[in-house]
Amino acid sequence: MIYPHNFEQKIGFDTIRELLKVKCLSTLGEERVDNMSFTDQFAGIEEQLCRVTEFVRIIQEEDGFPDQYFFDVRPSLKKIRIEGTYLDEQEVFDLRRSLETIRDIVKFLDREDDEDSTVPYPHLKSLAGDIAVFPQLIGKIDQILNKYGKIKDNASTELSRIRRELNSTMSGISRSLNAILRNAQSEGYVDKDVTPTMRDGRLVIPVAPGLKRKIKGIVHDESASGKTVFIEPAEVVEANNRIRELEGEERREIIRILVEFSNLLRPSVPEILQSYEFLAEIDFIRAKAHFAIQINAIQPALEDKQLIDWTDAVHPLLQLSLAKHGKKVVPLELELNKKQRILIISGPNAGGKSVCLKTVGLLQYMLQCGMPIPLHERSHAGIFSNIFIDIGDEQSIEDDLSTYSSHLLNMKNMMKGCNAQSLILIDEFGGGTEPQIGGAIAESVLKRFNEKETFGVITTHYQNLKHFAEDHEGVVNGAMLYDRHLMQALFQLQIGNPGSSFAVEIARKIGLPEEVIADASEIVGSEYINADKYLQDIVRDKRYWENKRQNIRQREKQMEDTIARYQAEIEDLNHSRKEIIRQAKEDAERLLSDSNAKIENTIRAIKEAQAEKEQTRLIRKELSDFKESIDEVGSKEHEEKIARKMEKLREKQGRKKEKKSSPEKVVHKEVKVEPLTPGCPVKIKGQTSVGELLEVNGKNAVVAFGMIKTSIKLDKLERATGQQPKKEQKSTFVSSQTQDEMYEKKLHFKQDIDVRGMRGDEALQAVTYFLDDAIQIGVDRVRILHGTGTGILRQLIRQYLETVSGIAHFQDEHIQFGGAGITVVDLE
Template identity: 80%
Template sequence: TMGSISRSLNSILRNAQSEGVVDKDVTPTMRDGRLVIPVAPALKRKIRGIVHDESASGKTVFIEPAEVVEANNRIRELESDERREIIRILTDFSNQLRPSIPDVLLSYEFLAEIDFIRAKALFAEQISGLKPALENKQLLDWTMAVHPLLQLSLAKHGKEVVPLDIELNEKQRILIISGPNAGGKSVCLKTVGLLQYMLQSGLLIPMHERSHAGIFSSIFIDIGDEQSIEDDLSTYSSHLTNMKIMMKSCNERSLIFIDEFGGCTEPQIGGAVAEAVLKRFNQKQTFGVITTHYQNLKHFAEDHEGVVNGAMLYDRHLMQALFQLQIGNPGSSFAVEIARKIGLPEDVIADASEIVGSEYINADKYLQDIVRDKRYWEGKRQTIRQREKYMEETIERYQTEIEDLQKSRKEILRKAKEEMEQLMREANARIENTIRSIKEAQAEKEKTRQARQELTDFRESMEALANKELEEKIAHKMEKLKEKQNRKKEKKAGKGKENGLSAQALAEQQARKEAERLAAIIPGCNVRIKGQTSVGEVMEVNGKNAVIAFGSIKTTVKLDRLERTNEQPKQADVSTKSIFISAQTQDSMYEKKLHFKQDIDVRGMRGDEALQAVTYFIDDAILVGMSRVRILHGTGTGILRMLIRQYLETVPGVRHFADEHIQFGGAGITVVDLN
């Protein structure tokens, strides 16, 4: 039906155009769901039909020709039938579903709960969350805690969060964090607040598994500027309002977070009020994390049990924050150092130091020195621990070697003893033979005495020989073992020496080659930068640098980055594109593509204004790689449409443009296809 209406309307429009009633470039359009023809008000009597609407300017009247009225009415009837049929189907479906409503609701709630649990699990995986050891008391003993949102944000740029170690217990309930500006105080406070809130909301949190966490019945937060013109609140009065609520409601089961405690007013009275409020918090035995720059609050933490100082560490040599929390000492604000780094004149810094007094500046310096020394000794302690471990390993190795030597010695003694026993057995056999020969010969006493003397001499000589052999064998074996160990040592030393010699020779050879290579780089020769393919010509050599011409571009390059080549420099190829896109540019392009809208509305704008808006729009569309966009310019007098289309014809990135389909706006919208 729509097709036949469109055909009828087009034929009426062609006739009207041929009679001059309607402009040549006019197309049918849609008004209130009915297809109509735009006509000038003066000529509206020329076309029979119903006037449905007119443009905002009153220069166009939208007429529905009489020939298509019936067809459009039929479409309306069909749409009503369709709507009634949809209602009937939905009613039948509802009737079938009604008996199962309790089951459906139960399933719906179960599905929602399962989806919620799965979402928590997926988020925990994303942030590497876990459940710390939970205790039914007020406690905070966290190791390597990480702010999850900061972690996700930094991970995009390949950076890591510095993990936080923090402990709050019955003896140190309130932590006063001080330290330099932009040193991580607020991040530390927000990390604790967010993780505790996440934990009490049933989410897993990113920290080390040996961490312990407690439960707090109420959490109070005072962060940021709550100024309000309507409520007549300045920054300081809004802070005080929060303090009043906290003091009234907090107890030993509460956890409070205050950023920049006592700030935003005259320093002395601000510090005094802050100290008085802190005293009440301590009396109520509440837990909390508070950041401040006030010296009197640091002194209060030193002098009162239950309140403890903490410092955000700062590297004085590199002049940069380390983002590490250290509980036990207050931190310095490093105001003088930061002012000097930024480049404030030295006389201004000296004047400021004089105004505040040398005693305060010195105290600040002593504080910095204590923190620095603590870091130094902490480093030393780590080194000593490593060396002790190495010594223990060395002692253990030597003990093992000594035990092996002892075992070898015992083995040698055992073998020598066996050989001696063998000799003794042989000697006994000989004695037996002698006695038998004496008995057989029945010799005289003199002969017997002589034989016995010989026997005694033989036994003594045998024993002496056995002892001598035993000692010689032990000494020989021990000598062999020592020689073996010495050979091993010499071998190792020799190897090291050989390697050293060969390394030295190699280094000399490489140095010689490098010198020869650098000497070969002279004006007029062709070179390339190591790791690149572009060939350039050496224009001049100045010491360790050379001026190279790559086509029409001259650049200065260090000699050791160049290598000589026989290739000729190539002519610059215009078509070749060298594109280096930084990560930041890629991020911004991704954001641009994400938020790019495919339609632009320039209705009601002046010609030059609309043309500028369309120019930017088309440029952005080509930049983010859109294939199709729509420009809403309206029909009106057709001036905007003509101007925009004249511009589109000149854009190389535009492949094709035409009117939108009649149902979706017709001639009032130009659809642009981009390459």
């Protein structure tokens, strides 16, 4: 239940609807937006939110979702339920493309993940589960329509015969007219540059009025200036009549084909309409997903109970409005649960109380209409069966209601309809009448709301309501914060303490005389003024300690990050130390092995020398020298080696820190010469030409300078720092943005260009750009309309066409469609 009837208008949801409709691709989705309604069914809301969340993933992660052709052909399908009616060519073409889109969407949602064989979008797949895709129907349409949506020549045998005869007759007329025209030009009746033209669907020859008797035939029309008349020669009148007959036969045959197709289609209309309901739902979900991305909305943790536990909640319309001016909304922190169900918000005027109220109403309503809402990911949200709102001036002359009377009527309806599953939203509770009795009635009504265990957000200035919240369980105070020093609202909600209205401070700020303020303070009494001041002090102190706590949290976080970084560096040092010690052990083992070998060789040498004293002495001295060298390496050099490596490691750590603090120094640091490896850019010492090193064979190397390969000594080469060899590079990647631009260009490309009336250089430039686009998107044939006139423009264009690569052939258009005034260009 939603109360009152204009609830959506009061919270701004009517604007949300309009923003959603703009994002729909067709009237299919727009109807769903219009029919979107509030529900309290937990399973249904959760399913809708999951589908929108999955579609957000599709938009952000996928490139190939088929959303090209969303056509609403439901009116056309309903029309052909009557026997004898039929779809025209355009309707059949729209049906074919939208059926193809439905088929592709079902296929897209039905696919499985290659890695773990799971369905990536299960909630959307369940929506597409029983949808028929009609491949036979698409095939049948392809038999009668070409890729441009026109009836094919071979759609039927009769149509093929009619069009052959039509082309043959038109060719005969063209030949006859050209012969008559050449004869008239040779006799001087017609100018040399005149070509046949069309009037009322008949081919005619333009002649001067004074010479119209020279050509026998029927005068069909004359130019607006009266300087040209259009004559249909008698020789082609009968042929033109035949063309009219054949065109009539062609239309009748096309209608027969369409009627036959519509008869085939008619039994499947109910099932096809069901498929279009699926397409409408996809359009609707897609619009909600795009809107969710625009306002940074998410699917909160949804619970099947009455709960509001929101972090960083923002009003989406206010967010969009402020974003245009480079500003941000102050987020809202709000929690309503079984222990604190009703929040009483107090604070200064223009401090954000009403915005806070509308934010709660709009986000909860959006959520229960199946839309993601702008919150932090850790937020939790519940479901309410009823939402009541009382906001704004509801004066009604017709119903004889004052502002206060309308508020009382709303209170009556709320008390009658609310329960423990309801959410009430009341702005300026008790306002509109004498404060003392107004506050008393408001307190009494609030007591009834609390007894019914309803949930709510209420704004007020009344002190008695603030005291009520302090004294009754289930009701909690909240304050919109205000900076006393800057005298401006902070638009932050703080739950736990009531807020001051800052009436005295605001009065001083706007310049109200001090004696007026003093009189007012005396009237209300020092107790009231002091109480208000205490409230301000409490709020100020709470803000101070809250900021302190926030700063301490930030410092603790910085300390944790620093400790983690140092621990990582210590672990890295320990790892490096262990690696150095391991290498040292390997060196020691290698030395020990060498020592054993030396001892064995010494023993063998002594034996071979047969223990001669001098030879034995020399051998023993050699062994003693080797032992001393081992001791020296083991005791000094290895220690020094380890020390040097540890020193290098410390220097490396120091350079890392220096790089983080002063990146400019690292950029200009001298780079060591790297060895030459295949693939690097090189040049011959003393030369400037840069090539690519292909391979290294000992002291020789193979280098490619452009298309030339050469062998050269490796020591004659040096690395070409910061340079790359010049070579042809072929693009192997086309971005999705470029593909979209090419698709958009191809979709809107027109195969005709009209340069009549342009100067020669303007026309050539226009034709150049036109042909570039045509060749780029792969069009087979284009037409250039240059007119006849003096023939100079035609000559310039054709001279240019002879120089353009990619043109297979060009010629005059058929005489019936413009003749020499149009050049037809066939592209390779």
